Amino acid sequence: MKRRNFVQSSVLAGASLLTTGVLKAANTTATDSTKPFHLNYGIHDGMFKSHAGADFIDQIKFAYDNGFRAIEDNGMAGRPVEQQKKIGDTLAKLGMVMGVFVQPGLGNDTNMLASGKAEYLDKFIASCKEAVEVAKRINSKLVTVVPGDFVRNLPIGIQTGNVIEAMKKGTAIVEPHGLIIVMEPLSDNPNLFLRTPDQAYAICKAVGSPSCKILYDMYHVQRNQGNIITTLDWVYDEIGYYQIGDNPGRKEPGTGEMNYKNIFKHIYNKGYKGVMGMEHGTAGEGKEGELALIKAYREADSFI
Incomplete structure (x- = not known):
């Protein structure tokens, strides 16, 4: 799988939107x-590889020079430890913030939390412990969890209870470290257990931990x-993180049917200070496509 009130006042609010001075990258x-x-x-x-090259750190510096102040990286847990540290150091020097990374070692077929089976719960607990260590290296406070597939031989209420119990055990591990598990409702296939924000909202309320939130x-x-x-608005007090992608196509704002200028304005007016993950592709190719993406964000962000 390709993945992803406490959080909004957490260290993420320290995102340096007010950072002064620019640390220039090698690229103009x-x-x-x-x-x-x-x-x-x-x-x-990969978002700015045509301008900055294949090195993610060079891409981060290029992004900074163009007004971006955060990153996310689904595959961060799979990177070598030294690379994780290097990325973390770069973010610290630039005054940038790390968004989500996907909880290590868990995919849709290895994280069947709705089943209630001990083997999946044990893997989840081990993954929570590993996520704490990854988060320390990159100064992250957010880890994405997908509960896995729907279990067709169990009633939905039993499955929901199993996920709640798993999340209680997981948050008991991460909460003392200030790490937040954000559960992501997905639309990738009909087999998924978690599909809507209201479903995730009910789980968060039942878990009752500031370390259990929704990835919207x-x-x-x-x-x-x-x-x-x-x-x-319905689930706002349990949202820990947002991700962006226009539909259809999952590309930058302005390429599909969604009015992201209005959506961004609404989120801004609600006082959200955390990261908005750009989890989408680029409609155009090469440097022109990357410039068009930046322009699209400038347009969607021009709600003030």
């Missing part, structure tokens, strides 16, 4: 405007049910 700035965005959009590896991926919400702003 690609846009006229280098000022930080109103919201803290987080790039991912707007692309998936749009595909599953739409009604983004209203749905967002």
Whole structure:
């Protein structure tokens, strides 16, 4: 699988949207405007490789020079430890923030928490412990968890109870370290257990921990049910993180049917200070495509 009130006042709020001074990368700035965005959009590896090259750290510096102040990296836990530390050091020097990484060692077929089986719970607990160590190296406070597939021979209430119990055990491990598990409702296939924000909301309320929150991926919400702003308001106090992607196509804002300028304005006016993960592709190719992506974010972010 390709993955992803406490959080909004956590160290993520220290994202340096007010950082002054610019640490220039080896590449020249690609846009006229280098000022930080109103919201803290987080790039991912490969997003600016045409300008900055294959090295993720060079891409991070390029992103900084163009106003971005955060990253996310689903595969961070799989990177060598020294590379994790190097990325963490780079973010610290730039005054940037780390968004989510995917909990290590867990995929849709290895994280069947809805089943209630001990083998999956044991893997989940071990993964929580490993996630704590990864988070320390990169100064991250957010780890993505997908509970896995729907179990067709169990009633939905039993499955929900199994996920709640697993999350209680997981948050008991990560909460003392200030790490937050964000559960992500997905739309990738019909076998998934967790599909809507309201479903995740009920689990968060039952777990009752500041370390159990919702990853509100707007692309998936749009595909599953739409009604983004209203749905967002319903579950807002349990949202720990947002991800972006227009639909159809899962590319940058402005390439699909979603009005991201209005959505971003709404989130901004609610006072959210955390990272907005840019979990999408680029509609165009090469340097022109990357410049178009930056321009798209400048446009969607121009709600003030």
